[in-house]
Amino acid sequence: MYILEEPRGRAYEGLISMAFRVCDEFILVKKDQLTLTPAMEALSEQLKPYVKTVKKQDAWPGTQLFGHYADVYYFDCQPPLEKLILESADGLYDWVWPNLLEDLCFFKGSQPWLVNIAHEHEAWIKTDDREEILQFRGIEGLMVY
Structure with a gap:
């Protein structure tokens, strides 16, 4: 597991x-x-055509x-x-309320890859793939521990 300092700007990109x-x-x-704020409603409308599924969890x-x-x-x-x-x-x-939906997380083959707990200011990458490690370590401005 690789803990991230918050990626902003170019590191985020x-x-x-x-x-x-x-x-x-x-x-x-x-x-x-x-409740959905106007900013969240606007984003939700843009995302709506791409929603694969919604689950109560x-x-x-x-x-x-x-x-x-x-x-x-x-x-x-x-x-x-x-x-x-x-x-x-x-x-x-x-990625936290009230401006955006929360906790943007990514999965690789159903396994968490990038975990983000935005309101806690915590994020990490879970991988042991050497090529991926080299790639994210090469991202300008990305601080990984």
Whole structure:
């Protein structure tokens, strides 16, 4: 596991572009107790045509809820969504209510690859693939521990 200091700007762009190349799926979350703000509604409308499925869940990578649920939106990694994700935020921890849907996480073959707990300012990459490690270590400005 490789812990990330928040990628912002070019580091965020590089990480998201790599995630779209390496992974096949990603999620965004809307907790039941939180209302959609106008900014979240606008993003939701742009995402709507690409939603693969929505599941009511009390857990997703890095998060366990107690006593309530969230709508977890699943998407396939595809170019129009990469552009939208890059245009919607300037940093990984921007994916938090009230401005955006929460906890942008990526999966490679159903396994968590990039885990993001935005409101906690925690994120990590889970891989032992040497080529991937070399790639993300080569992203300008990305701080990995």
